Amino acid sequence: MEIAKLGEFGLIDHLTKDIKPVNESTLYGVGDDCAVLHYPESEVLVTTDMLMEGIHFDLTYITMQELGYKAAMVNISDIFAMNGTPRQMTVSLAIGKRLKVEDIEAFYDGLRKACEKWSVDVVGGDTTASYTGLAISITCIGEAKKEDIVYRNGANETDLVCVTGDLGAAYMGLQLLEREKSVFYQQVDAMNKKLQEAHKAGNAKLVEHLQQEARKLNDFQPDFAGKEYLLQRQLKPEARGDVINLLRENNIHPTAMMDISDGLSSELLHICKQSHCGCRVYEKNIPIDYQTAVMAEELNMNVTTCAMNGGDDYELLFTCPIGDHDKLDALESKGIKQIGYITKEELGARLISRDNKEFDITAQGWNALKE
Ligand SMILES: Nc1ncnc2c1ncn2[C@@H]1O[C@H](COP(=O)(O)OP(=O)(O)O)[C@@H](O)[C@H]1O
Ligand SMILES: Cc1ncc(C[n+]2csc(CCOP(=O)(O)OP(=O)(O)O)c2C)c(N)n1
Ligand SMILES: [Mg+2]
Structure with missing residues (x-):
């Protein structure tokens, strides 16, 4: 269905009519000039x-x-990264011309699944049109007790540096998707060239045959066998609220924490800079999935x-005090890996390679505003 058929208010109504808040702190959600939230005893966390x-x-x-799922999850992830509990979300969309009501429905379907997973209420947003592409702006609100909040600036010398899960898979997923996309467009280009030549030569039979072949290209099936994990990591990331709960259950209180959105090296430098410290991270300890390693080799990376x-x-x-070492060891099988330790600031941020050489860690991570 064309979005124009519903108009702005019709679309908002259509998307939000079934939303039922589940959090006590949500006094009023969608439908007025503001949502109304109530946090009498906690600090309020806001991320966008x-x-x-x-x-x-x-x-x-x-x-x-x-x-929709990813957009919600990456915001929820920021609340967990402060050791908080996500509660509410606002969702603002600028919708490009190509999209239909069904597309926005599907977006909301994914968004709702992510919110349901962590009991987050959608309490508002904004909907408008875009001449270019789709733009999504999400704000997530959460809560935490003052003493529980973990900042990026609390790491201390001798603390252990830990990461959850494994790294690099989402990036390999992106490389894979881009490779298959370019394979597809190469085939389309080649087909268009042949068609042009056949037209020029006035070969009607060949043109007809090529047109048939061209239609088949629409059924192009990219080759993703054995690489499902990489795709899942890129297309359907999960915020690590499970780890936040696990740390709580085990009485582990990190001294500094953040989520890894731009890449481990970039985030390590954020923690070091804000905590005025250095770090030593061991290459051999960085958790990497088998599929990630295979794909990197395939791409010569x-x-x-x-x-x-x-x-x-x-x-x-x-980061955690070194006294938590044994407790953290016990959690290695649950996907928490100690990769190094915090040092004095003067010692810099360095990676120790498998052959025991030291390298400066530099922020080569993802940066939307860099060339
Ligand atoms: N345009 C902006 N105006 C004000 N603050 C901003 C702006 N962009 C980013 N920030 C703030 O800068 C800090 C770092 O942002 P960012 O690197 O995007 O963090 P994250 O990876 O958690 O999203 C955050 O406190 C964020 O709110
Ligand atoms: C088409 C496409 N291009 C590039 C990327 C890579 N990418 C997009 S967002 C992102 C992570 C960080 O995004 P940013 O806007 O810096 O989020 P923040 O650090 O503010 O949370 C990465 C690695 C992608 N996933 N898809
Ligand atoms: Mg940001």
């Missing part, structure tokens, strides 16, 4: 992120449903570079 078509996502390979700088991981990076 913008996702632009062409910069953050490409609608040729992410579905609208996956996009250094897998550690991918894991350090790839981005889009949405895992947690945190």
Whole structure:
């Protein structure tokens, strides 16, 4: 259905009519000039992120449903990264001309799934048109007790540096999707060339045959066998609220924490800078999935570079007092890995390679505003 048929208010109504808040702190959600929230005993956490078509996502390979899920998850991830509990979300959309009501429905379907997973209420937003692509701006609100909040600036010398899950897979997923996309467009280009030549030669039979072949190109099936994990990591990331709960259950209180959106190296430098410290991270300890390693080899890329700088991981990076070492060891099987330790600031941020050489960690991570 054309969005114009519903208009702005019709579309908003259509998307939000079934939303039922589940949090006590949501006094009033969608429908007035403001949502009304109530946090008598907690600190309020607020985070916002913008996702632009062409910069953050490409609608040729992410579905609208996956996009809604991812847009919500990356914001929820920021609340967990402060050791908070996500509660509310506002969703603002600037919708490009090509999109239909069904597309926005699918987006909301994915978004709702992510919100349901972590009991987050959609309490408002804004809807408008865009002449260029789709733009999404999401704000997530959460809560935490003052003493529980973990900032980027609390790391201390001798603290252990930990990461969750594995790194670099989402980046390999992106490389894979872009490769298959370019394979597809190469085939389209080649076909167009042949068609032009056949036209020029006046060969009607050949033109007809090629047109038939061209239609088949629409059924192009990219080759993703054995690489499903990489795609899932790029297209359907999960915020690590499970790890936040696990740390709480085990009485582990990180000294500094953030989520890994731009790449481990970039985030390590944020923590070091804000905590006025250095770090030593061991290449051999960086968690990498088998499929990531295989894909990196296939693309002739250094897998550690991918894991350090790839981005889009949405895992947690945190530091803990060295006294938590045994407790953290026990959690290794649950996907928490100690990768190094915090040093004095003068010692810099360095990576120790497998052959025991030291390298400066530089922020080569994802940066939308860099060349
Ligand atoms: N245009 C802006 N105006 C004000 N603050 C901003 C702006 N862009 C980013 N920030 C703030 O800068 C800090 C770092 O932002 P960013 O790197 O985007 O963090 P994150 O990776 O958690 O999204 C955050 O406190 C964020 O709110
Ligand atoms: C089409 C496409 N291009 C590029 C990327 C890579 N990418 C997009 S967002 C992102 C992570 C960080 O985004 P940013 O806007 O810096 O979020 P923030 O750090 O503010 O949370 C990465 C690695 C992608 N996933 N898809
Ligand atoms: Mg941001």
